[in-house]
Amino acid sequence: MTNALIDKLSRRDTVSPDEIAALAEVLEPPxxxxxxxxxxxxxxxxxxxxxxxxxxxxxxxxxSDGRRQITEINVAGDFVDLHSLLMKQMDHGVVTLSPCVIAHAPHSRLQRLTEQHGHLTRLLWLDTIIDAAIHRQWLVAMGRRSGLGHLSHLVCELFTRLSAVGLTDGQSFNMPLTQTVLGDALGLSTVHVNRLIAELRREGLVRWSNPRVDILDWPRLARIAEFDPTYLRLHAAPV
Known part of the structure; x- marks a missing residue:
């Protein structure tokens, strides 16, 4: 059950067999x-x-008027609310954007894991720190990037995160997100999102036929996005 999570954590540091078993024991059936x-x-x-x-x-x-702002998109291998172990009361919601498979990790089991597996705890702590880094990048994009740069950055980020857990095919990946969802993530109207997707297509940067996105010119897309994957911390370094 933890394959995607292990793949992601292993990009950052070695995960031992004992730690893999400990993660599996934390989870209830999917x-x-x-x-x-x-x-x-x-x-x-x-x-x-x-x-x-x-x-x-x-x-x-x-x-209060019902408008929604999406602050992060989660992919396979993500704990969507690991911070709830300490926060307890949530200041945001989490909604499924596609059919999903999830597994609950009771806080009592996570607490025991933190007491018995220091290295694994640090790896999971790093994962929550990267959540915060993603939020900072989204804040920069919302405030300072153009609409085209913002959408390009989201495409680059999701492709990179999905690649880390083996869910890309060459330069292609599935992103089953409606234009309404993209609008809520980008802070733009669906009409504006539609125009931006059309511009990416017209410029020969992507082939986009929901849910499949084919990246045709990564260097130029990343340049428009000013995408620097450092914040995703996908390189190996001991923690």
Whole structure:
């Protein structure tokens, strides 16, 4: 069940067989969840964290008028709310963007893991730190990048994160996100998102036929995005 998570963590440091077994023991049996289901409710008190085994989810916050801002998109191998181990009450929600497979990790088991496996705890801590780094990049994109640069950065980021867990095919990947979802992530209208996707196609940067995205010119796409993957910390370095 933990293959994608192990693949990601192993990019950063060696994960021992004992640590792999410890991660497996933390998790309850996997279950399938349909798209558009809230798996974490805003302001909820929770006694478990959730590992995403397959599919896409999004962290979001809503305003009083119902408008939604997506603050991060999660992919397989992500703990969507590992920080709830210490936060307890959530300040945001998590919704499935596609059919997903998830597994609950009771906080009581995670607590024991932190007491018994120091190195693995640091690796998981690093994962939550990278969450914060992703949020900082999204904030920069929202405030300073052009619409085209912002969308390009999101495409580059998701491709890189999916590649790290073996979910890309050459320069192609599946991204089953509607233009409404992309608008909520980018802070743009669906009309604007549609125009930006058309511009990426017209410039020969991508072939985009939902859900498949084929990146045709990575160097130019990354240049438009000003994409520097350093914040994703996918290189090996002991923790």
């Amino acid at each position: 279950r399938k969840v349909d798209a558009n289901v809230d798996i974490v409710l805003e302001h909820a008190l929770t006694d478990h964290s959730i590992l995403l085994l397959a599919g896409f989810t999004a962290r979001y916050s809503t305003l």
